[in-house]
Amino acid sequence: MDLFLQALSLAITxxxxxxxxxxxxxxxxxxxxxxxxxxxxxxxxLPITFSMDPVPAIGLLLGTYIGGMTGGSVSAIxxxxxxxxxxxxxxxxxxxxxxxGEASIALGTAVIVSVFGGVFSLIVMIVSVDLVSRLxxxxxxxxxxxxxxxxxxxxxxxxxxxxLKGLIAGILGLMIMTxxxxxxxxxxxxxxxxxxxxxxxxxxxxxxxxxxxxxVIEAFSERPEDKPRDARVARVRAELPKxxxxxxxxxxxxxxxxxxxxxxxxxxxxxxxASFLAYDHAKRFSKKPExxxxxxxxxxxxxxxxxxxxxxxxxxPLLSLxxxxxxxxxxxxxxxxxxxxxxxxxxxxxxxxxxxxxxVAVVLAYxxxxxxxxxxxxxxxxxxxxxxxxxxxxxxxxxxxxAYSIRNSAFDIYAMGxxxxxxxxxxxxxxxxxxxxxxxxxxxxxxxxxxxxxMLSSGSADIFLTSPTVLVFFALALLVIGMQLKSELKRKKxxxxxxETSDA
Amino acid sequence: xxxxxxxxxxxxxxxALALIWTWLVVDTIPPGFGDGEIGARAFPMxxxxxxxxxxxxxxxxxxxxxxxxxKSDDPTDIELIExxxxxxxxxxxxxxxxxxxxxxxxxxxxxLATPIIVLLVMLVNLRVRSLxxxxxxxxxxxxxxxxxFEKVLGIYLANGTWMNVG
Numbered sequence: 001m002d003l004f005l006q007a008l009s010l011a012i013t014x015x016x017x018x019x020x021x022x023x024x025x026x027x028x029x030x031x032x033x034x035x036x037x038x039x040x041x042x043x044x045x046l047p048i049t050f051s052m053d054p055v056p057a058i059g060l061l062l063g064t065y066i067g068g069m070t071g072g073s074v075s076a077i078x079x080x081x082x083x084x085x086x087x088x089x090x091x092x093x094x095x096x097x098x099x100x101g102e103a104s105i106a107l108g109t110a111v112i113v114s115v116f117g118g119v120f121s122l123i124v125m126i127v128s129v130d131l132v133s134r135l136x137x138x139x140x141x142x143x144x145x146x147x148x149x150x151x152x153x154x155x156x157x158x159x160x161x162x163x164l165k166g167l168i169a170g171i172l173g174l175m176i177m178t179x180x181x182x183x184x185x186x187x188x189x190x191x192x193x194x195x196x197x198x199x200x201x202x203x204x205x206x207x208x209x210x211x212x213x214x215x216v217i218e219a220f221s222e223r224p225e226d227k228p229r230d231a232r233v234a235r236v237r238a239e240l241p242k243x244x245x246x247x248x249x250x251x252x253x254x255x256x257x258x259x260x261x262x263x264x265x266x267x268x269x270x271x272x273x274a275s276f277l278a279y280d281h282a283k284r285f286s287k288k289p290e291x292x293x294x295x296x297x298x299x300x301x302x303x304x305x306x307x308x309x310x311x312x313x314x315x316x317p318l319l320s321l322x323x324x325x326x327x328x329x330x331x332x333x334x335x336x337x338x339x340x341x342x343x344x345x346x347x348x349x350x351x352x353x354x355x356x357x358x359x360v361a362v363v364l365a366y367x368x369x370x371x372x373x374x375x376x377x378x379x380x381x382x383x384x385x386x387x388x389x390x391x392x393x394x395x396x397x398x399x400x401x402x403a404y405s406i407r408n409s410a411f412d413i414y415a416m417g418x419x420x421x422x423x424x425x426x427x428x429x430x431x432x433x434x435x436x437x438x439x440x441x442x443x444x445x446x447x448x449x450x451x452x453x454x455m456l457s458s459g460s461a462d463i464f465l466t467s468p469t470v471l472v473f474f475a476l477a478l479l480v481i482g483m484q485l486k487s488e489l490k491r492k493k494x495x496x497x498x499x500e501t502s503d504a
Numbered sequence: 505x506x507x508x509x510x511x512x513x514x515x516x517x518x519x520a521l522a523l524i525w526t527w528l529v530v531d532t533i534p535p536g537f538g539d540g541e542i543g544a545r546a547f548p549m550x551x552x553x554x555x556x557x558x559x560x561x562x563x564x565x566x567x568x569x570x571x572x573x574x575k576s577d578d579p580t581d582i583e584l585i586e587x588x589x590x591x592x593x594x595x596x597x598x599x600x601x602x603x604x605x606x607x608x609x610x611x612x613x614x615x616l617a618t619p620i621i622v623l624l625v626m627l628v629n630l631r632v633r634s635l636x637x638x639x640x641x642x643x644x645x646x647x648x649x650x651x652x653f654e655k656v657l658g659i660y661l662a663n664g665t666w667m668n669v670g
Binding site: 458 | 518525528532539540542546555558559594610621641645649653662
C-alpha cells in the first residue's frame with residue numbers, strides 16, 4: 001500500500017499529468033493520420049523524455065502509445081481510411097455508420113470501449129502478470145504460426161458476398177508481402193534488380209493506397225448527377241452513445257477485452273490480429289450477422305475494444321520479461337532502460353514504485369484520451385461538412401506526407417498510387433480489399449514462424465502435431481472455414497435480398 | 505451480363521498473373537536446402553499456385569452460371585447486380601498525378617511541390633476556376649501542413665535535391 005501511495009505521489013504531479021496528456025494528444029493526432037502512426041510519434045517523443053523523471057517520461061511514452069492506438073479509429077470511421085493497421089477492421093462498420101449520419105455515435109462508442117478495453121487489460125496485467133507471461137512465453141514459432149493461421153481464417157468473415165473473391169484478395173495480400181528481401185535468407189524476391197523493390201512494399205503505404213486512393217478517385221470522378229440528394233452525412237450532430245447501448249454490449253466488450261489482452265501478451269502479434277479476430281467473433285455470435293458491414297455498432301465495439309486491450313497485454317511480456325511485442329513497445333522499452341528501469345523478473349522487486357507509477361500512468365493516459373476524444377468529436381464531425389472533393393484533395397496531400405515519411409522515399413508514393421488504382425479496379429469488380437490488408441499484416445509472421453518452426457524441427461511436421469495449442473488453433477481455423485462454407489452454400493440455395501457494401 | 509463479362513476478365517487476368525508470378529518465382533528464387541530449410545521460394549510459389557486455383561475456380565463458376573439465371577428477373581440476385589463502372593480516365597490521371605507528386609517531392613521539396621500538385625488536381629480533375637478557392641486550397645494546405653508537421657510535430661517534410669524552400 002505504501003508503495004502504491006508513493007507511486008501515486010510520483011504519477012499525480014502537474015508535470016507527469018501534463019506529460020501524459022501531451023503524449024495522448026500527439027498519439028491521437030499521429031494515429032488518426034494514415035501513414036504516420038504512433039510508432040513515429042514514439043520515436044519523436046523519446047528524446048524529449050531524456051531530461052524528465054522516470055514516471056513522467058514513461059507516462060509520456062505510454063500516453064503516446066495509447067493515444068495512437070485509439071486515434072486510428074477517427075479516420076477509419078469518418079473517412080473509411082484506417083489511421084493504423086489496428087483500425088482496419090473498424091472501417092467495416094464504422095464508415096457505413098458515418099454514411100448513415102451516425103459518425104459521432106460511432107466515434108463516441110469507439111473511444112469509450114477503447115478505454116474499457118485498455119483499463120480491463122491493465123487490471124488483468126496487474127493481477128496475473130506472472131501467470132500470463134509464463135503462458136505467453138510458452139508460445140513458440142509453431143504456436144504463433146497456428147494462431148496467425150487462425151487469424152487468417154477470419155478472412156472468411158470479411159469476404160462480403162463472395163467467399164471466393166475474398167480468398168483471392170487474401171492471397172493477393174500475402175503475395176504482395178513476399179516482395180523484397182527474404183527476412184530469413186536475405187535473398188531478393190520479385191525485385192527485378194531494383195534497389196527500391198529490395199525494401200519491399202511497406203504495410204502502411206499499402207494501407208494508404210488501398211483505402212485512401214480509391215476514396216480520392218471516387219471523389220474526383222463523382223458527376224453532379226451521382227451526388228446523393230439526401231446528403232445525410234452533411235447533417236452531423238455531435239451525439240454521444242447512450243449508456244443503454246454500452247450495457248447491452250457489455251458482455252461483448254468483456255469477451256473482446258479478454259481476446260485482445262491474450263493476443264497482446266504474445267510477442268509479435270499485435271492490435272491488427274486482435275481487432276480482426278474480435279470482429280469475426282462478434283459477427284459469428286451476433287443475433288444479426290447479416291447486418292455486419294452495413295453499420296452495425298457491434299462491428300465498431302469489437303475491434304476497438306480488442307485493439308486497445310492489446311496495450312495492457314503487450315506490457316505483460318515487456319515488463320516481466322523485457323520482450324517488446326512490436327516496434328512501438330520496443331521504443332517504450334528503450335525509454336525504460338534509459339531511465340534506469342530494466343524490465344525482467346527483478347523489476348517488481350527493484351523498482352516496484354515505478355511499476356505502480358506505470359500502472360497509474362496508463363489509467364491517466366486513458367482518462368486523457370477519453371476527455372480529448374469526447375471533446376474532439378464535436379470538432380472531428382465537422383470534417384464531414386467539408387465538400388467531398390475538397391476533402392479528397394486534403395486527404396491526398398496528407399497521405400503523401402504519411403507515405404513519404406515512412407522511409408523518406410518517393411518510391412513509397414509511387415507504390416501508394418499504383419496499389420490504390422489496383423484497389424479501385426478490384427473494388428469495382430466486387431473484390432473486397434479488407435482481406436488484402438489482413439493478408440499483408442499476417443503474411444510475414446505466417447511465413448517466418450512456419451519456416452522457423454520447420455528449421456527447429458529439422459523438417460518434421462511433429463512440431464505442429466505434438467503441440468496441443470497448435471492443434472486447438474488448427475481446429476478453430478477449420479471450424480471457422482467450415483462454418484463459412486456451410487453458410488455460403490445455404491445462401492446460394494436460397495436467394496436472399498442482398499445490399500451491396502463498398503470497401504471504399 | 506456486364507457482371508459476368510467483368511468476372512471473366514477478372515478471372516482471366518488473375519490466372520495470367522498467377523502463372524507469370526509462379527514462373528518468375530521458380531525462375532528467380534533459389535529453393536531451400538531441405539532438412540527443414542524450406543527456402544525463400546516455398547511460400548511465394550505456394551501463394552501463386554493457390555491464386556491460380558482460385559482464379560480458375562472463379563472462371564469455371566462464371567462460365568457455368570446458367571443462362572436461365574442470367575435471364576432471371578430477381579433484382580436482388582447478387583450475381584446479377586451491375587458492377588460499379590470503372591472510370592479509367594480519372595484513375596489513370598490520378599495515378600499520373602501521384603507519380604508526379606512523388607517525383608517533385610524528391611526534386612523541389614514539399615513546399616514547392618504541394619501547391620503545384622494541388623493546383624493541377626483542382627484545375628484538371630475538379631475543374632475549379634475560382635481563383636480564391638485555388639489559391640486558398642493550394643497555399644492553405646501547403647502552409648498549414650508545413651507549420652503543423654515540420655514546426656509543431658517535428659516531422660521533416662521532403663527536401664528537394666534540385667532546390668528547396670522551408
